Amino acid sequence: MSIAVGLVGATGYTGLEVARLLASHPTAKIVAATARADAGTSIASVHPSLAGVLDLTLQELDAESLAKRCDVVMCCLPHGASAETVHDLIKAGTRVIDFSADFRLSSRDLYESWYKVVHPWPDRIGKTAYGMPEFFAKEIADADLVANPGCYPTSAILPLAPLVQSGLIDTGDIIVDSKSGVSGAGRSAKIGTLYCETNESISAYSVGSHRHQPEIEDLVHRIAGTSVRVVFTPHLTPMDRGILSTIYVRPTSGDAKTSAEQVMRTWRERYAGCPFITPVDHLPATKHVAGTNRVQMTVRASGDRLVLVCAIDNLAKGASGAAIQNMNVMFSLDETTGLT
Numbered sequence: 001m002s003i004a005v006g007l008v009g010a011t012g013y014t015g016l017e018v019a020r021l022l023a024s025h026p027t028a029k030i031v032a033a034t035a036r037a038d039a040g041t042s043i044a045s046v047h048p049s050l051a052g053v054l055d056l057t058l059q060e061l062d063a064e065s066l067a068k069r070c071d072v073v074m075c076c077l078p079h080g081a082s083a084e085t086v087h088d089l090i091k092a093g094t095r096v097i098d099f100s101a102d103f104r105l106s107s108r109d110l111y112e113s114w115y116k117v118v119h120p121w122p123d124r125i126g127k128t129a130y131g132m133p134e135f136f137a138k139e140i141a142d143a144d145l146v147a148n149p150g151c152y153p154t155s156a157i158l159p160l161a162p163l164v165q166s167g168l169i170d171t172g173d174i175i176v177d178s179k180s181g182v183s184g185a186g187r188s189a190k191i192g193t194l195y196c197e198t199n200e201s202i203s204a205y206s207v208g209s210h211r212h213q214p215e216i217e218d219l220v221h222r223i224a225g226t227s228v229r230v231v232f233t234p235h236l237t238p239m240d241r242g243i244l245s246t247i248y249v250r251p252t253s254g255d256a257k258t259s260a261e262q263v264m265r266t267w268r269e270r271y272a273g274c275p276f277i278t279p280v281d282h283l284p285a286t287k288h289v290a291g292t293n294r295v296q297m298t299v300r301a302s303g304d305r306l307v308l309v310c311a312i313d314n315l316a317k318g319a320s321g322a323a324i325q326n327m328n329v330m331f332s333l334d335e336t337t338g339l340t
């Protein structure tokens with residue numbers, strides 16, 4: 001079987017990462033890639049690292065013709081811009097993996113209150129598979145549309161959800177402190193991501209107001225069936241890629257040291273069949289997972305708290321790697337195909 005993949009918004013960082021990763025996929029091949037201003041030029045002229053890897057001319061987006069040629073389309077557009085394109089692609093009859101946040105949340109009200117826009121296809125909100133095969137493999141396998149998770153939420157939901165599910169941690173007192181590489185902000189020019197703004201510097205942003213806070217709360221609730229309250233603070237750090245999340249929680253009973261042992265046991269049991277999730281004894285670093293779809297997590301006791309540490313690559317398990325893992329599940333392949 002061969003899977004024909006379309007890439008929408010191919011000029012960005014996640015588009016490049018999809019192309020890099022799919023170059024070593026045995027059965028999936030990018031057959032079309034779209035852009036706006038760069039339509040008509042070769043993809044390698046926009047992403048020079050693809051020279052000799054992917055020989056394609058970027059084209060303007062035409063949902064009907066893309067749907068005819070593609071078994072699945074990876075839609076790498078910003079939130080807000082994505083939903084309408086996703087709608088047109090689905091109506092034209094192809095399957096879509098949406099990288100944006102437009103279909104991730106459970107309700108229209110939650111989406112519109114955080115994203116401050118009217119959703120153009122509200123009927124699909126709450127009826128879309130969340131692209132985390134570790135929890136939603138069955139829905140993903142049958143889905144016409146998969147909402148690929150946000151990068152920060154991936155690094156928080158994976159360590160937290162099994163602990164909430166097992167009642168090991170206090171659900172009203174969760175602090176997620178995350179650091180991201182600059183590629184997390186995308187490739188388009190912004191003052192905040194210029195070299196002189198980010199080099200040799202680290203800064204918190206969107207404190208108390210980042211849109212990934214409701215995504216973490218909503219998804220942990222969906223997975224564990226229990227409401228959680230999260231304080232989430234993202235930081236921009238001077239590295240190209242990677243996310244490290246340090247998560248402070250309180251155990252529901254017993255001393256923190258005994259609870260830390262239970263946390264490791266719970267993760268090992270829950271993720272035993274999940275090839276990309278590795279509970280580790282060492283303190284994970286972004287370098288340990290860079291360029292891979294892997295997730296490393298560990299726990300330490302500190303006073304009466306537990307400190308969870310989770311490392312991912314924002315462009316791989318945080319975006320394009322997860323999308324390929326989802327595609328594998330959608331097309332009944334082993335989920336590690338092309339990702340090992």
Ligand SMILES: NC(=O)C1=CN([C@@H]2O[C@H](COP(=O)(O)OP(=O)(O)OC[C@H]3O[C@@H](n4cnc5c(N)ncnc54)[C@H](OP(=O)(O)O)[C@@H]3O)[C@@H](O)[C@H]2O)C=CC1
Pocket residue numbers: 009010011012013014015034035036037038076077078079081099100101149150151183184185186187188314315318319
């Ligand atoms: N970077 C990351 O680590 C992660 C990103 N995501 C999400 O993935 C999606 C893509 O991210 P990323 O690749 O980093 O973003 P980029 O900004 O690097 O690229 C997005 C591409 O979308 C196109 N685009 C931008 N605005 C519009 C618009 N209004 N209408 C149509 N096309 C537009 C642009 O291409 P052109 O102008 O050439 O048409 C641009 O190259 C986003 O939704 C992002 O939030 C999710 C997880 C992690």
Ligand SMILES: CC(=O)N[C@@H](CCC(=O)OP(=O)(O)O)C(=O)O
Pocket residue numbers: 079099100101149150151152180181182183184185186234236
């Ligand atoms: C460093 C940085 O700026 N990161 C981005 C998150 C990228 C991501 O995953 O966002 P989506 O929900 O849009 O997919 C941010 O904070 O908005």
